[in-house]
Amino acid sequence: xxxxxxxxxxxxxxxxxxxxxxxxxxxxxxxxxxxxxxxxxxxxxxxxxxxxxxxxxxxxxxxxxxxxxxxxxxxxxxxxxxxxxxxxxxxxxxxxxxxxxxxxxxxxxxxxxxxxxxxxxxxxxxxxxxxxxxxxxxxxxxxxxxxxxxxxxxxxxxxxxxxxxxxxxxxxxxxxxxxxxxxxxxxxxxxxxxxxxxxxxxxxxxxxxxxxxxxxxxxxxxxxxxxxxxxxxxxxxxxxxxxxxxxxxxxxxxxxxxxxxxxxxxxxxxxxxxxxxxxxxxxxxxxxxxxxxxxxxxxxxxxxxxxxxxxxxxxxxxxxxxxxxxxxxxxxxxxxxxxxxxxxxxxxxxx
Amino acid sequence: xxxxxxxxxxxxxxxxxxxxxxxxxxxxxxxxxxxxxxxxxxxxxxxxxxxxxxxxxxxxxxxxxxxxxxxxxxxxxxxxxxxxxxxxxxxxxxxxxxxxxxxxxxxxxxxxxxxxxxxxxxxxxxxxxxxxxxxxxxxxxxxxxxxxxxxxxxxxxxxxxxxxxxxxxxxxxxxxxxxxxxxxxxxxxxxxxxxxxxxxxxxxxxxxxxxxxxxxxxxxxxxxxxxxxxxxxxxxxxxxxxxxxxxxxxxxxxxxxxxxxxxxxxxxxxxxxxxxxxxxxxxxxxxxxxxxxxxxxxxxxxxxxxxxxxxxxxxxxxxxxxxxxxxxxxxxxxxxxxxxxxxxxxxxxxxxxxxxxxxxxxxxxxxxxxxxxxxxxxxxxxxxxxxxxxxxxxxxxxxxxxxxxxxxxxxxxxxxxxxxxxxxxxxxxxxxxxxxxxxxxxxxxxxxxxxxxxxxxxxxxxxxxxxxxxxxxxxxxxxxxxxxxxxxxxxxxxxxxxxxxxxxxxxxxxxxxxxxxxxxxxxxxxxxxxxxxxxxxxxxxxxxxxxxxxxxxxxxxxxxxxxxxxxxxxxxxxxxxxxxxxxxxxxxxxxxxxxxxxxxxxxxxxxxxxxxxxxxxxxxxxxxx
Numbered sequence: 001x002x003x004x005x006x007x008x009x010x011x012x013x014x015x016x017x018x019x020x021x022x023x024x025x026x027x028x029x030x031x032x033x034x035x036x037x038x039x040x041x042x043x044x045x046x047x048x049x050x051x052x053x054x055x056x057x058x059x060x061x062x063x064x065x066x067x068x069x070x071x072x073x074x075x076x077x078x079x080x081x082x083x084x085x086x087x088x089x090x091x092x093x094x095x096x097x098x099x100x101x102x103x104x105x106x107x108x109x110x111x112x113x114x115x116x117x118x119x120x121x122x123x124x125x126x127x128x129x130x131x132x133x134x135x136x137x138x139x140x141x142x143x144x145x146x147x148x149x150x151x152x153x154x155x156x157x158x159x160x161x162x163x164x165x166x167x168x169x170x171x172x173x174x175x176x177x178x179x180x181x182x183x184x185x186x187x188x189x190x191x192x193x194x195x196x197x198x199x200x201x202x203x204x205x206x207x208x209x210x211x212x213x214x215x216x217x218x219x220x221x222x223x224x225x226x227x228x229x230x231x232x233x234x235x236x237x238x239x240x241x242x243x244x245x246x247x248x249x250x251x252x253x254x255x256x257x258x259x260x261x262x263x264x265x266x267x268x269x270x271x272x273x274x275x276x277x278x279x280x281x282x283x284x285x286x287x288x289x290x291x292x293x294x295x296x297x298x299x300x301x302x303x304x305x306x307x308x309x310x311x312x313x314x315x316x317x318x319x320x321x322x323x324x325x326x327x328x329x330x331x332x333x334x335x336x337x338x339x340x341x342x343x344x345x346x347x348x349x350x351x
Numbered sequence: 352x353x354x355x356x357x358x359x360x361x362x363x364x365x366x367x368x369x370x371x372x373x374x375x376x377x378x379x380x381x382x383x384x385x386x387x388x389x390x391x392x393x394x395x396x397x398x399x400x401x402x403x404x405x406x407x408x409x410x411x412x413x414x415x416x417x418x419x420x421x422x423x424x425x426x427x428x429x430x431x432x433x434x435x436x437x438x439x440x441x442x443x444x445x446x447x448x449x450x451x452x453x454x455x456x457x458x459x460x461x462x463x464x465x466x467x468x469x470x471x472x473x474x475x476x477x478x479x480x481x482x483x484x485x486x487x488x489x490x491x492x493x494x495x496x497x498x499x500x501x502x503x504x505x506x507x508x509x510x511x512x513x514x515x516x517x518x519x520x521x522x523x524x525x526x527x528x529x530x531x532x533x534x535x536x537x538x539x540x541x542x543x544x545x546x547x548x549x550x551x552x553x554x555x556x557x558x559x560x561x562x563x564x565x566x567x568x569x570x571x572x573x574x575x576x577x578x579x580x581x582x583x584x585x586x587x588x589x590x591x592x593x594x595x596x597x598x599x600x601x602x603x604x605x606x607x608x609x610x611x612x613x614x615x616x617x618x619x620x621x622x623x624x625x626x627x628x629x630x631x632x633x634x635x636x637x638x639x640x641x642x643x644x645x646x647x648x649x650x651x652x653x654x655x656x657x658x659x660x661x662x663x664x665x666x667x668x669x670x671x672x673x674x675x676x677x678x679x680x681x682x683x684x685x686x687x688x689x690x691x692x693x694x695x696x697x698x699x700x701x702x703x704x705x706x707x708x709x710x711x712x713x714x715x716x717x718x719x720x721x722x723x724x725x726x727x728x729x730x731x732x733x734x735x736x737x738x739x740x741x742x743x744x745x746x747x748x749x750x751x752x753x754x755x756x757x758x759x760x761x762x763x764x765x766x767x768x769x770x771x772x773x774x775x776x777x778x779x780x781x782x783x784x785x786x787x788x789x790x791x792x793x794x795x796x797x798x799x800x801x802x803x804x805x806x807x808x809x810x811x812x813x814x815x816x817x818x819x820x821x822x823x824x825x826x827x828x829x830x831x832x833x834x835x836x837x838x839x840x841x842x843x844x845x846x847x848x849x850x851x852x853x854x855x856x857x858x859x860x861x862x863x864x865x866x867x868x869x870x871x872x873x874x875x876x877x878x879x880x881x882x883x884x885x886x887x888x889x890x891x892x893x894x895x896x897x898x899x900x901x902x903x904x905x906x907x908x909x910x911x912x913x914x915x916x917x918x919x920x921x922x923x924x925x926x927x928x929x930x931x932x933x934x935x936x937x938x939x940x941x942x943x944x945x946x947x948x949x950x951x952x953x954x955x956x957x958x959x960x961x962x963x964x965x966x967x968x969x970x971x972x973x974x975x976x
Contacts (some may be wrong), residue, residue, distance in 0.1 A: 061799045081799035082809040092633040096640025099590045099624040104800050125629040324620035328589040329645035333765040336587040338613040340759045347756040350571035
């Protein structure tokens with residue numbers, strides 16, 4: 001469908017956000033992924049989240065690696081600069097971009113092959129480095145563009161379309177992200193937009209490394225009986241710990257909740273994460289408890305989703321480096337070049 | 352040059368005699384604290400106004416393995432390695448035999464005579480100078496560490512008497528060195544005098560002598576890595592991502608130091624960001640990401656790092672993203688040879704990555720050029736929107752060289768290349784990311800976040816048309832590749848041109864050389880000229896080569912290409928890019944890991960030219976048709 005140019009006509013009654021933009025203003029080119037691909041649902045969720053947050057599209061940079069998931073940044077936010085970079089290396093490119101201009105919002109889009117196989121190192125180090133980003137893995141457990149090989153997030157025992165059983169252990173990126181110091185960690189399902197959109201909004205408004213593992217069934221190669229990443233399997237085993245609302249600024253709570261049912265987490269920038277508890281004792285600000293809970297439920301065959309961990313006092317790489325508040329790419333020669341006089345002193349010290 | 356002193360005879364030859372012209376080689380144990388004493392030795396000679404070329408030859412080791420420090424004293428100003436040793440100071444029993452073997456007949460052996468050594472450990476044709484360094488220091492110092500450290504300064508003291516180093520100069524240097532720890536000044540001075548006084552009482556000065564001179568002028572003594580790092584500061588680099596690898600590590604460390612001094616605001620805010628990556632791939636990824644987003648960024652590495660970075664280097668070429676890479680070249684993979692010098696990444700860097708790629712290389716010949724090219728690399732990479740390599744080697748990068756003071760013109764502006772601003776976009780300036788609007792192959796770009804609804808584009812390796820739209824059409828791919836080639840031709844006119852060093856007489860023989868070979872080459876050319884070999888020499892300073900380089904080759908019957916690698920990589924590059932016939936270019940190669948010497952070059956080029964003359968005589972005497 002690449003030959004079809006997407007019409008730009010807007011229906012006059014489409015709702016507008018605070019910037020006067022409709023959802024259509026956040027769209028991109030027509031997707032070239034397979035019809036029914038979970039990734040397209042995630043793109044739609046990103047569009048919805050950015051629209052709801054009234055993000056200026058040009059102030060967001062979308063960066064990806066290589067693979068089906070990494071093609072998607074072309075399919076949303078056409079007014080944002082995008083970078084389809086190197087397989088498994090989105091995290092380093094995003095880190096560099098972030099260092100160059102700390103004022104933009106950085107959305108990293110990756111897949112399970114891109115992040116858990118070839119790019120596991122960069123995934124790990126960008127998170128432990130504390131890069132301020134929203135890192136989304138569109139996780140389908142297979143290599144789509146090369147037609148159905150297992151990826152490193154495939155569960156042991158999961159069957160391929162050809163009936164071959166995966167004998168290698170699956171990597172749980174959420175467990176790793178928690179251990180590595182991600183300060184906002186969530187898991188969701190491409191088939192649950194109500195859960196996913198607020199999780200993306202929370203990630204985009206979080207200051208620090210935010211990681212989202214979004215299970216996104218591959219309709220072409222991994223949506224059959226015996227797969228643990230199929231629509232049916234994920235629906236059956238999905239155990240959400242909470243439901244999230246992201247509120248920018250103070251707005252009154254309009255719905256009535258039972259005591260203890262609602263948990264509010266105010267982030268550093270004043271945004272409020274309002275969580276409706278689904279699991280009685282789940283505390284999303286306790287990293288160790290979160291990690292334990294995930295392990296226990298995983299052993300029971302459940303896929304735990306929701307906002308799993310958030311540190312409202314998180315810092316980022318720039319805070320740690322002590323970088324100036326002016327974006328580095330805007331510093332001029334006067335600030336950057338010490339000049340001839342300083343050089344004369346350096347020369348004197350080298351004689 | 353001919354070494355007339357190497358004609359050994361059975362009788363002990365007279366001691367070598369020279370003023371301000373000799374080679375001293377120290378052999379030490381790594382980690383024994385000798386480096387600062389040896390540095391003091393070299394610097395005190397420079398302070399006497401006598402040019403010095405000092406080279407530290409060190410192992411892949413922190414403590415225990417052998418290390419050498421070679422000081423070439425040259426009143427005439429020759430800064431390359433000469434070859435040969437006139438005065439050896441072997442203080443490492445492990446390497447004694449080899450160190451003694453290296454001394455020129457008539458030369459001097461200075462050693463610690465505390466423990467007697469059998470006569471078989473010496474040579475008859477050299478002059479032996481024993482100083483009981485250990486005994487002197489054991490008597491003067493109680494603490495073992497002090498005995499070791501001060502022994503180093505003590506031998507400098509003894510040598511100062513033997514070769515006439517001015518003690519006032521040493522005292523002044525020690526005062527400067529320990530300005531922040533003044534207690535150490537008298538302690539070091541005492542150790543220096545301990546050795547000097549012993550030598551004065553027991554020994555006569557040797558034939559190798561120093562005299563005050565004014566041949567150093569206002570030159571500075573600095574490592575190429577530090578100079579390149581300073582170049583990066585002056586070139587406006589704000590992002591540095593790197594991974595430790597010998598011999599490039601000190602470049603990133605020097606950049607860190609200079610940024611702390613010159614890029615930190617009064618409130619402590621840093622106008623720079625330095626990240627130690629988890630590997631070279633992440634380091635270049637960070638550089639490419641920062642370059643894409645409009646910051647000047649670089650990484651520094653060595654050959655193995657370039658191997659790892661290949662995929663990103665290709666992306667930088669195809670996606671047209673500025674990146675600067677300092678490649679401090681060295682020998683071989685793994686450990687060992689990597690602490691030795693080579694020029695062996697030329698082809699690797701020139702054609703790095705998959706697909707049809709070519710990259711700009713700058714070839715500095717001393718720390719002074721490391722500074723200027725280090726700064727210029729950022730202008731070039733922004734202008735060309737591509738990777739620019741600055742090709743140092745261990746010899747330039749990690750050794751202190753005497754070079755002209757750094758210069759900077761305050762009127763100079765950073766050239767950020769073709770970048771459209773929000774105002775230009777708002778005014779309706781045409782923007783086609785991959786459209787050649789000026790005929791130089793270089794398109795305009797925009798930084799992310801510039802304008803709300805104009806100038807955004809999606810960056811890909813290839814598969815795009817002139818407007819950055821997705822395209823898998825062959826014609827679009829080819830159109831783009833042709834433009835990239837045109838851009839590379841433009842690069843040839845922007846990079847530093849070659850420098851010609853014509854012979855004093857008209858000649859059909861030429862020589863091409865580059866980088867750290869330069870000082871040894873200049874010395875060899877002088878000696879060859881004196882021996883009747885007239886050679887026009889050209890120092891190439893960058894790739895792509897300008898037409899001047901090809902014209903030079905065509906203007907000569909035979910051109911020697913001098914390089915410090917096995918495979919004649921620069922020669923290959925000349926042949927490939929210039930269509931030069933292989934028979935036109937003669938390789939002169941030196942690649943054992945030690946810096947090339949003037950004596951090697953004199954012999955190798957001299958032999959080649961002698962053979963050529965002989966062949967020509969035979970040909971010319973043959974029957975005429």
